[in-house]
Amino acid sequence: MSKTKDNFGDTADGVFHIEDVYPLVDGGRYPVKRIAGEPVDVWADIYRDGHDVVAAALLWRRYSDGEWRREPMTLHGNDRWSGSFIPDAPGRYFYAIEAWTDEFATWRHGFELKLKAGSDLPLDAVEGADLLSKSAEKKPEDAMLILKHCEQFLKTGDTSALLSKELDQAMAESQLRPDLTRSQHYPLMVDRQRARYGAWYEMVPRSQAKAPGVHGTFKDCIDRIPDVAAMGFDVVYFTPIHPIGKTNRKGRNNAVTAQGRDPGSPYAIGAAEGGHDAIHPELGDIQDFRAFVTHCKRYDIDVALDFAVQCSPDHPWLREHPNWFKRRPDGSMRYAENPPKRYEDIVNPDFTIEDARDLWSALRDIILFWISEGVEIFRVDNPHTKPFPFWEWLISQVQYEHPEVIFLAEAFTRPALMKGLAKLGFTQSYTYFTWRTARWELEQYLNELVRYPDREFFRPNFFVSTPDILPYHLQGGEPWMFKSRVVLAATLSATYGIYNGFELLEHEAIPGKEEYLNSEKYELKARDWDKPGNIKPYLTELNRVRKSNPALQQTSNLTFLNIEDVNVIGFVKASADQSNVVAVAIALSQDNHQFWLPLNDIQVLQAGELRPVIAIKNLVTREVHPLEWSGVRLTIDPMQNPAVFFRCLG
Numbered sequence: 001m002s003k004t005k006d007n008f009g010d011t012a013d014g015v016f017h018i019e020d021v022y023p024l025v026d027g028g029r030y031p032v033k034r035i036a037g038e039p040v041d042v043w044a045d046i047y048r049d050g051h052d053v054v055a056a057a058l059l060w061r062r063y064s065d066g067e068w069r070r071e072p073m074t075l076h077g078n079d080r081w082s083g084s085f086i087p088d089a090p091g092r093y094f095y096a097i098e099a100w101t102d103e104f105a106t107w108r109h110g111f112e113l114k115l116k117a118g119s120d121l122p123l124d125a126v127e128g129a130d131l132l133s134k135s136a137e138k139k140p141e142d143a144m145l146i147l148k149h150c151e152q153f154l155k156t157g158d159t160s161a162l163l164s165k166e167l168d169q170a171m172a173e174s175q176l177r178p179d180l181t182r183s184q185h186y187p188l189m190v191d192r193q194r195a196r197y198g199a200w201y202e203m204v205p206r207s208q209a210k211a212p213g214v215h216g217t218f219k220d221c222i223d224r225i226p227d228v229a230a231m232g233f234d235v236v237y238f239t240p241i242h243p244i245g246k247t248n249r250k251g252r253n254n255a256v257t258a259q260g261r262d263p264g265s266p267y268a269i270g271a272a273e274g275g276h277d278a279i280h281p282e283l284g285d286i287q288d289f290r291a292f293v294t295h296c297k298r299y300d301i302d303v304a305l306d307f308a309v310q311c312s313p314d315h316p317w318l319r320e321h322p323n324w325f326k327r328r329p330d331g332s333m334r335y336a337e338n339p340p341k342r343y344e345d346i347v348n349p350d351f352t353i354e355d356a357r358d359l360w361s362a363l364r365d366i367i368l369f370w371i372s373e374g375v376e377i378f379r380v381d382n383p384h385t386k387p388f389p390f391w392e393w394l395i396s397q398v399q400y401e402h403p404e405v406i407f408l409a410e411a412f413t414r415p416a417l418m419k420g421l422a423k424l425g426f427t428q429s430y431t432y433f434t435w436r437t438a439r440w441e442l443e444q445y446l447n448e449l450v451r452y453p454d455r456e457f458f459r460p461n462f463f464v465s466t467p468d469i470l471p472y473h474l475q476g477g478e479p480w481m482f483k484s485r486v487v488l489a490a491t492l493s494a495t496y497g498i499y500n501g502f503e504l505l506e507h508e509a510i511p512g513k514e515e516y517l518n519s520e521k522y523e524l525k526a527r528d529w530d531k532p533g534n535i536k537p538y539l540t541e542l543n544r545v546r547k548s549n550p551a552l553q554q555t556s557n558l559t560f561l562n563i564e565d566v567n568v569i570g571f572v573k574a575s576a577d578q579s580n581v582v583a584v585a586i587a588l589s590q591d592n593h594q595f596w597l598p599l600n601d602i603q604v605l606q607a608g609e610l611r612p613v614i615a616i617k618n619l620v621t622r623e624v625h626p627l628e629w630s631g632v633r634l635t636i637d638p639m640q641n642p643a644v645f646f647r648c649l650g
Helices: 103-117 122-133 140-156 165-174 218-230 286-298 316-320 356-372 388-401 415-424 439-449 479-492 536-547
Strands: 017-022 032-035 040-047 054-062 069-072 080-085 091-101 186-191 198-203 235-238 302-308 335-338 341-347 377-381 406-410 461-463 495-499 558-560 568-574 581-587 593-598 603-606 609-612 615-618 624-626 631-636 643-649
Touching: 017 091, 040 054, 040 091, 054 080, 069 080, 080 091, 091 388, 103 122, 103 165, 122 140, 122 165, 140 165, 198 218, 198 461, 218 235, 218 286, 235 377, 286 302, 302 356, 356 388, 388 415, 406 415, 439 479, 439 558, 439 568, 461 479, 479 495, 479 536, 479 568, 479 581, 479 643, 568 593, 581 593, 581 631, 603 643, 624 631, 631 643
Parallel strands: 032 186, 198 235, 198 495, 235 302, 302 377, 377 406, 461 495
Antiparallel strands: 017 040, 040 080, 054 069, 054 091, 091 186, 335 341, 558 568, 568 581, 581 643, 593 631, 603 609, 615 624, 615 643
16 A cells, blocks of 8 residues: 655745735736836735734845845735835836744733733743843844843843833844745836836937928937927937838838939838948938937937837848848748738848847847937837747846836737737837727726726827827817827826927828828928927927926826716826826817816825815916815817816815
């Protein structure tokens, strides 16, 4: 008869159970995202068998640090604990939870109960003194205090020496912890402020020249920066600045064949002059680019570059690494496709090759090169068409050495893929905002983005239009619609962007398509940036309101208001400490709107306490409206201004 070994020790991980940890992304598989200098609040259920007193601590450290830092956790009842720490700099971190039995507190609790009941306690007192003698003092001052109280009890027999509050605190830090249990390590990505908040201005650098038919230069872009800064934008984002291939170059309006001096698509990257680490010669040289970056920094503007993992047939890599690209059975090059669309001027690297790590390293080195030139933001083109393990590796490699770097995922694809990219490391993400127009759609979508766990990893960047997308609702060119859409983007999301020309109400589309007619993706454009009818003053005021109100510099703390008019959307946003609370109402149709703005349950921190809102102050006109019946009646004339912003007063 065979014997079975009883592995009783394998049935439990430890004395303590640490469960329902918040915040986590997929059980700790992917990092939670936070901003440097802000508290990271962590919650967990922590329990063990019996009635012993439990203690817990929150641990945290950088990936590269050897030592953990600790903060005590607090019990809130029903075994729910919380703790908080503040990472002071961008970087990749771990956090974890430790739990142990506080033997001295357990002894003291039982001793005091017995004392109250009138029990005989000599042996119990000796047990307490014995715990003092077994302490492992970490601080000299604690060691002296513990010794003092132990000697006092042994000399006098007075048990009050064992019950002092200062002794309790010293023993909490100094006693042995034989049943110490630690959770798994949970990843955390801490970013700089620009990762959460900013206004992006997308610029096509070759179209910044003042005269028609003239190729723009970095010097022309430098001349544009004062205007962009005056409008309040924080990020200037360049479409690709690299040499453009000539083979199969596209003509105007995406024509298959280029004519004459057609400049081609900047996304057909690579020519005889170089590839992704080179500059299109008509824009200037690396010295000119450095001058542009330096000029932007004077205005506190970040420079973002497009990172498109694709090549023209003339890219040096096709000659230097022919095995990095796919060919068809007849030996011809396999061009990029998104059926029924074909991109004859573009070929994609093949990530399935045997030496894919060399390809990975080459792409990483391109990012590192531009970081060395002062670029700290990269908008990644179509990341969902490349392997996810590659992006997770590249982003972690870059941010380990350069935690200030931000990656924006340009992926208009299935929601699960978009969220998957955000989980694996992309700092920000494009969204479906561009196509959400009805109030119920906007409310439903935002409620999805700000709920747990999405808010822990998905940071939306609301672009109102892009070079690829001219939404149908903008094709009429109505100023009120342009204003309404940009206000929605800028107030619902802490990060938003416009594509140059939006401020001029550009709206000419290819009939039946959400694409610009005469798109500057395929031709040079010169504009009068002060063209009559522009909405630059409106954008300037909008960005001023955002910069002066922390409530609008975050996305998650958002509450929609129940306005009866379905063509008016209303919401309230609050800063983390609730000292800045902003109410916004935006018209979604061009009719005049009279409506009641209810602020029933909204509170604002004033004089150190949360108070109900009693008045609202218009952030543009400075007019103050006292509340009646916890609300106020308002009027919006979209032809004048489709939105109103108010600071809530307590």
